Structure formats: C-alpha cells, structure tokens
Amino acid sequence: METTLITTETCCIQYNIEPSFIDALEEFELIHITVQEQQKYIHPDELHDLEKYIHLHYDLNINMEGMDVINHLLHRVKEMQTELIQLRGRM
Amino acid sequence: MAFIDYYKVLGVDKTASADDIKKAYRKLARKYHPDLNPNDATAHKTFQQINEANEVLSDPDKRKKYDQYGENWQHAEQFEQAKQQQGYAGGAGNPFREGSFSGSYGDDGDFSDFFTSMFGNSGGSSRGRNVKFKGQDYNAELHISLREAATTHQHTLTVNGKNVRITVPAGIANGQVIKLKGHGGAGVNGGPSGDLYITFAIADDPAFKRNGNDLQMNVPLDLYTAILGGEVMIETLTGKVKLKVAPETQNGTTVKLKGKGFPVYKQENASGDLLVTYTIHLPTHLSDAQKELFKQLRDLKD
Numbered sequence: 001m002e003t004t005l006i007t008t009e010t011c012c013i014q015y016n017i018e019p020s021f022i023d024a025l026e027e028f029e030l031i032h033i034t035v036q037e038q039q040k041y042i043h044p045d046e047l048h049d050l051e052k053y054i055h056l057h058y059d060l061n062i063n064m065e066g067m068d069v070i071n072h073l074l075h076r077v078k079e080m081q082t083e084l085i086q087l088r089g090r091m
Numbered sequence: 092m093a094f095i096d097y098y099k100v101l102g103v104d105k106t107a108s109a110d111d112i113k114k115a116y117r118k119l120a121r122k123y124h125p126d127l128n129p130n131d132a133t134a135h136k137t138f139q140q141i142n143e144a145n146e147v148l149s150d151p152d153k154r155k156k157y158d159q160y161g162e163n164w165q166h167a168e169q170f171e172q173a174k175q176q177q178g179y180a181g182g183a184g185n186p187f188r189e190g191s192f193s194g195s196y197g198d199d200g201d202f203s204d205f206f207t208s209m210f211g212n213s214g215g216s217s218r219g220r221n222v223k224f225k226g227q228d229y230n231a232e233l234h235i236s237l238r239e240a241a242t243t244h245q246h247t248l249t250v251n252g253k254n255v256r257i258t259v260p261a262g263i264a265n266g267q268v269i270k271l272k273g274h275g276g277a278g279v280n281g282g283p284s285g286d287l288y289i290t291f292a293i294a295d296d297p298a299f300k301r302n303g304n305d306l307q308m309n310v311p312l313d314l315y316t317a318i319l320g321g322e323v324m325i326e327t328l329t330g331k332v333k334l335k336v337a338p339e340t341q342n343g344t345t346v347k348l349k350g351k352g353f354p355v356y357k358q359e360n361a362s363g364d365l366l367v368t369y370t371i372h373l374p375t376h377l378s379d380a381q382k383e384l385f386k387q388l389r390d391l392k393d
Contacts, residue, residue, distance in 0.1 A: 004283075006282075006283075010281075011224070014223075014224035014279075014280055014282060015224060044225070044283040045272075047224070047225040047282075047283065048225070048228065048286070051225065052126045055124065055126055056124075056126060056127075059120065059124075060117065060120060060121050060124060061117065062121075070127065074127070074129065077129060078129060081129070081130060081266070082266060085264075085265050085266035086264075086265070086266075086302075086303070089265050089293075089295075089300070089301055089302070090300060090301075090302050
C-alpha cells in the first residue's frame with residue numbers, strides 16, 4: 001500500500017500552527033521533512049510526534065531546546081522502562 | 092457520584108483569577124501531561140482530572156454555574172431548563188487561546204459523571220487548538236502466557252466493537268509494543284486514521300524464567316544421582332529431554348542446553364539457550380540402616 005505524504009501546509013491549516021514551527025522542528029531534528037519538487041511533506045507516521053510537539057509547545061509553552069531535551073529524556077525513560085520489565089521478569 | 096472540588100484539584104483558591112487558574116493548570120499539566128509520562132496510568136488519570144477542572148474553571152459560564160451550584164449540583168439540570176426558558180444561549184467560548192488538551196490520548200475525552208451530569212457532554216467545546224486531523228490512536232493490552240509467546244499464533248482482539256485479527260510472532264517480549272497502522276480512530280478533514288498500539292503482557296510461568304531469549308529452570312536432583320551421576324528427564328518448552336548428570340554434581344550447578352530456550356523474535360529456527368539449575372534434595376526420614384551407612388561414610392571421610 002502506497003503511503004500518502006501530507007503537505008506541511010495541510011498540517012499548518014489542520015493544526016493551526018505556523019510553518020516556522022514545522023521548520024524549527026526539522027532544524028532540531030525532531031521530525032523529518034521530505035521535499036519533493038520544492039514541496040515539503042510530512043510522512044503520516046510522523047504525525048504522532050508532530051501532535052506531541054504541538055501540545056508541548058503551544059499548550060505547555062516549551063521551546064525547541066526544551067523539547068529536544070524532553071525528547072532525549074523520554075528515550076531514556078523508555079529504555080529504562082524496558083530494562084525494568086526485563087529485570088522484573090528475571091526475578 | 093461524588094462532588095468534585097475543582098479548585099482543590101488545581102490547588103487554587105475560590106477567589107483565584109483567570110490568570111491564577113491558567114498558571115496553576117499549566118504547572119500541573121507540565122507535571123502530569125501524558126506525553127511527558129509515558130505508560131503511567133496514574134499520571135494520565137491525574138491529568139484528566141486537571142483537564143476537567145480547567146475545562147470548568149477556565150470557562151466563565153461553566154465556572155459561574157459550578158460556583159453557584161457546587162455541592163448542590165443535582166439541581167443543575169433544573170437550573171439549565173430554567174435558563175433555556177429564559178432564552179439562554181449558553182456555551183460561550185474559552186477566553187484563553189489555549190483550551191484544554193485534546194487529541195491522541197485515547198480516552199482523553201473521558202469526563203467524570205459529575206462533570207457530565209452538570210455540563211452534559213460538552214467537554215472539549217471550548218478547546219482552542221484544533222488537534223483533530225490524524226485519527227485517535229488506540230491502546231490495547233494483550234495478556235498471553237509465556238508458552239503462547241513461544242509460538243507464532245493468532246489472536247483476535249475487539250477494539251471499539253471491531254474485531255482485529257493479528258498474528259503474534261514467536262519470541263515477543265514482555266512489554267513489547269506492536270503498532271497496527273490505521274486501526275485507530277478515523278481521521279478528520281482527510282487526515283489519516285490513527286494507529287492501534289498493542290502492548291504485550293506476558294505472564295510468569297511456573298517452570299521457566301525468561302531472560303531475553305534464554306530460559307532458566309530449576310530441576311530437583313536426589314542426593315544419590317548427584318553423587319553417583321545418572322540421568323534425569325526434564326520437560327523443555329518443546330518436549331522431554333533426557334539429561335546426563337555428571338557424578339559429584341554440586342547443588343546449584345547450571346548446565347546449558349543450546350537452542351532449547353526461547354525462540355528469537357522474527358528469526359526463524361533461532362532460539363536462545365535453556366539453563367538448567369540443579370537443586371539437590373537431601374533424603375529425609377532415614378531408616379536406621381541408612382543412618383548407619385551415613386555414619387560409616389562420615390568415618391571414612393575422617
């Protein structure tokens with residue numbers, strides 16, 4: 001099944017966000033943007049993360065640097081949770 | 092159905108200004124937001140309570156109604172009817188640009204019975220930001236036994252009234268999450284459907300402990316086999332195996348059976364090892380003759 005990419009404009013309209021917000025997310029490597037014929041697209045799989053960053057930025061007033069830090073910490077939390085489950089299983 | 096003190100939930104005074112409420116809400120939201128507390132059901136529940144409190148207290152109309160009726164909320168319906176008769180329009184928007192959160196938390200829209208009885212199903216009416224494009228992601232937990240997890244098998248889940256048939260590959264780990272693309276809620280305004288995330292909870296097995304792809308089991312051994320050597324029959328995941336026990340095997344000795352452990356996830360014909368630990372059982376209720384022989388053994392030792 002072919003995946004339909006979503007234009008960044010569509011995301012800006014649907015989520016009521018500024019294009020510069022998406023550009024900044026890409027700059028911080030928080031989401032990945034695909035460019036085809038000068039048009040920017042977001043893969044549907046990235047929408048989950050995009051929505052997360054919209055909540056963090058617009059609802060919680062967290063800036064890009066803060067979201068980058070949160071992203072790293074959440075990865076660590078996830079790794080530690082996985083390790084905890086494994087360790088519990090061994091006990 | 093109990094009365095909920097929304098002021099207490101947000102930790103503000105009844106005289107708190109709209110700004111105080113916004114500040115208190117944001118502070119708590121930063122702490123309990125589901126995106127910042129993955130897999131934490133308690134935080135998620137607390138966040139819903141905070142959200143609900145904010146939904147009421149940040150909306151002047153709702154707050155007024157709540158303040159007016161408070162603990163006598165049962166009369167709220169009569170209040171509504173009376174207002175409607177007076178041509179009350181109701182449902183003014185949230186004065187804040189940032190409404191409550193919405194979107195991808197699955198049960199995010201769950202308001203308490205108290206809220207519903209007082210305000211109807213109007214939760215979210217005041218949400219400022221449109222985060223409805225991609226459909227809602229659903230989360231489900233699937234409980235399976237360790238033995239089920241060792242074989243590729245099929246499962247049928249019922250998610251929101253729909254049956255979803257999935258194939259669970261052998262070797263799935265406890266806590267592992269499988270994403271089923273597009274099996275969540277429908278998208279809005281042409282947005283893609285949400286996804287279904289299935290978390291596997293694998294129950295402990297009485298015989299085996301799993302450590303990655305390796306399995307560990309304890310096997311009892313009688314004293315005589317341990318000392319003189321012999322054979323012992325064990326039940327592995329894939330069937331019975333006869334093990335040779337070396338003479339003078341010590342208690343706690345572990346032997347490794349290569350490839351008799353847990354199947355490796357998505358790698359055909361690959362399995363971890365089975366670690367067999369011997370637990371030596373000492374004889375009890377000895378007869379006089381046996382005791383005599385043990386005494387002879389002790390004397391020989393000296």
